[in-house]
Amino acid sequence: MRISVFGLGYVGAVSAACFARDGFDVLGVDVAASKVDGINDGVAPIVEEGIQELVSEVVSAGALRATTDAAEAVAETDISMLCVGTPSRPNGSIDLSYVERVSEQIGEQIARKIEPHVVVLRSTVIPGTLDDIVVPTLERASGKRGGDGVHACMNPEFLREGTSIRDFYDPPFTLFGATDDFAAERLTECYAHVDAPIYRVSVKAAEMVKYACNAFHAVKVSFANDIGNVAKAMGIDGQEVMRVFCEDTKLNISPSYLKPGFAFGGSCLPKDVRALTYEARRHDIETPILRAALETNAGQVDRAARMILETGARRVGLLGLSFKEGTDDLRESPMVALAETLIGKGIELQIYDRNVREAGLIGANRAYIEAHIPHIWSLMTESVEDAVHGTAVIVLANKDDEFARVEELRSDDQIVVDLARAIPGHTSSDWYRGICW
Numbered sequence: 374m375r376i377s378v379f380g381l382g383y384v385g386a387v388s389a390a391c392f393a394r395d396g397f398d399v400l401g402v403d404v405a406a407s408k409v410d411g412i413n414d415g416v417a418p419i420v421e422e423g424i425q426e427l428v429s430e431v432v433s434a435g436a437l438r439a440t441t442d443a444a445e446a447v448a449e450t451d452i453s454m455l456c457v458g459t460p461s462r463p464n465g466s467i468d469l470s471y472v473e474r475v476s477e478q479i480g481e482q483i484a485r486k487i488e489p490h491v492v493v494l495r496s497t498v499i500p501g502t503l504d505d506i507v508v509p510t511l512e513r514a515s516g517k518r519g520g521d522g523v524h525a526c527m528n529p530e531f532l533r534e535g536t537s538i539r540d541f542y543d544p545p546f547t548l549f550g551a552t553d554d555f556a557a558e559r560l561t562e563c564y565a566h567v568d569a570p571i572y573r574v575s576v577k578a579a580e581m582v583k584y585a586c587n588a589f590h591a592v593k594v595s596f597a598n599d600i601g602n603v604a605k606a607m608g609i610d611g612q613e614v615m616r617v618f619c620e621d622t623k624l625n626i627s628p629s630y631l632k633p634g635f636a637f638g639g640s641c642l643p644k645d646v647r648a649l650t651y652e653a654r655r656h657d658i659e660t661p662i663l664r665a666a667l668e669t670n671a672g673q674v675d676r677a678a679r680m681i682l683e684t685g686a687r688r689v690g691l692l693g694l695s696f697k698e699g700t701d702d703l704r705e706s707p708m709v710a711l712a713e714t715l716i717g718k719g720i721e722l723q724i725y726d727r728n729v730r731e732a733g734l735i736g737a738n739r740a741y742i743e744a745h746i747p748h749i750w751s752l753m754t755e756s757v758e759d760a761v762h763g764t765a766v767i768v769l770a771n772k773d774d775e776f777a778r779v780e781e782l783r784s785d786d787q788i789v790v791d792l793a794r795a796i797p798g799h800t801s802s803d804w805y806r807g808i809c810w
């Protein structure tokens with residue numbers, strides 16, 4: 374397979390050289406003649422460990438050359454990879470003009486081709502870019518239709534500058550979304566030499582995963598710095614703290630707590646984050662990431678309340694009241710906060726939680742709920758059936774096994790608001806509303 378790589382910057386130069394080493398016939402394209410001439414002379418256009426040796430090797434082997442002529446590149450290859458820049462505009466939005474321009478150039482040449490041509494977007498782009506900009510531009514410029522002449526994939530890149538050649542061959546995964554199976558198969562062939570799992574997801578999910586990854590990396594750095602700054606102010610070595618922190622691969626460096634859904638609560642997380650931010654302030658240290666965790670959490674309760682209120686329901690069944698399944702702990706349960714908000718808006722509630730029983734509740738737990746919802750016991754029901762009976766909306770707050778049967782119990786006019794994906798296999802529709810799906 375012959376590959377053209379548009380944009381010979383950090384991503385494009387590394388991809389072009391690595392695909393060439395993997396046995397593909399690669400043609401690099403850039404508007405910068407100096408980069409093109411450099412490559413044809415065996416000179417890498419970027420500074421990066423190992424790239425100079427690799428470019429020189431694949432260029433002399435005849436596996437890689439470069440051109441400024443987009444038409445030639447499309448005519449002579451089977452697949453085009455777009456690695457052009459997507460810089461920030463002053464207002465923070467991304468500038469997609471390079472992506473659009475290259476799509477137009479490629480589309481004009483696809484018009485002249487008989488064989489199918491696959492276009493792969495590797496630049497980091499806001500979800501919707503492939504479907505709403507790249508494919509329509511290719512269609513307009515080529516006069517052909519998506520899936521019939523126009524075949525496209527979103528295949529984000531995960532390399533890091535400094536270790537990019539190593540990262541190319543050892544990525545966390547190869548991720549893509551494709552407009553059709555032909556595009557998916559061609560792209561998969563390109564990664565035959567890369568030993569990593571291949572995940573095919575929807576095009577928009579592929580675009581979004583890249584942002585989720587970079588946002589998470591940014592949050593990790595700033596979280597570590599928030600902790601390090603408070604630690605130092607208290608006379609503690611911040612790096613020692615985070616070194617041990619990272620040894621916990623069960624809860625800390627793990628998939629735990631990384632499922633979008635409802636707010637956190639309980640007797641520890643809110644209290645302890647509050648205490649730490651208070652202590653930080655006492656030392657004149659700002660901890661914006663920690664503060665934001667509390668703000669986002671409160672926002673998630675508001676979001677759930679809005680989802681319920683927007684239905685116009687007057688009677689609502691709440692399934693789950695404690696802060697998570699399998700416990701009767703109501704202290705700082707976000708469901709209690711949600712229930713309070715709904716009661717304040719005049720909503721009639723029917724609440725069921727098999728772990729929360731008036732007779733069984735003692736101490737701080739009982740005091741907490743009675744201080745927040747004094748008439749709580751008159752709202753509690755004995756079964757899921759009783760809680761959903763006669764309501765317009767059923768809210769699922771946790772994954773208690775009992776809640777899965779709500780799908781069968783509900784009548785056609787009842788809306789389910791799912792905060793925990795207690796009923797798997799659905800995304801939001803007319804009767805089913807997931808909080809983050």
Ligand SMILES: NC(=O)c1ccc[n+]([C@@H]2O[C@H](COP(=O)([O-])OP(=O)(O)OC[C@H]3O[C@@H](n4cnc5c(N)ncnc54)[C@H](O)[C@@H]3O)[C@@H](O)[C@H]2O)c1
Pocket residue numbers: 379380381382383384385402403404405408456457458459471474475495496497498530531532533534
């Ligand atoms: N740099 C990284 O570590 C990295 C990692 C992963 C993803 N990304 C993403 O990959 C994309 C590219 O990043 P980069 O750092 O390689 O960018 P870059 O700015 O280094 O390179 C972009 C290249 O595209 C060329 N170009 C612009 N318009 C063109 C056109 N019409 N035809 C051909 N070439 C054209 C430019 O001349 C330039 O050489 C961005 O979306 C970026 O967010 C970057």
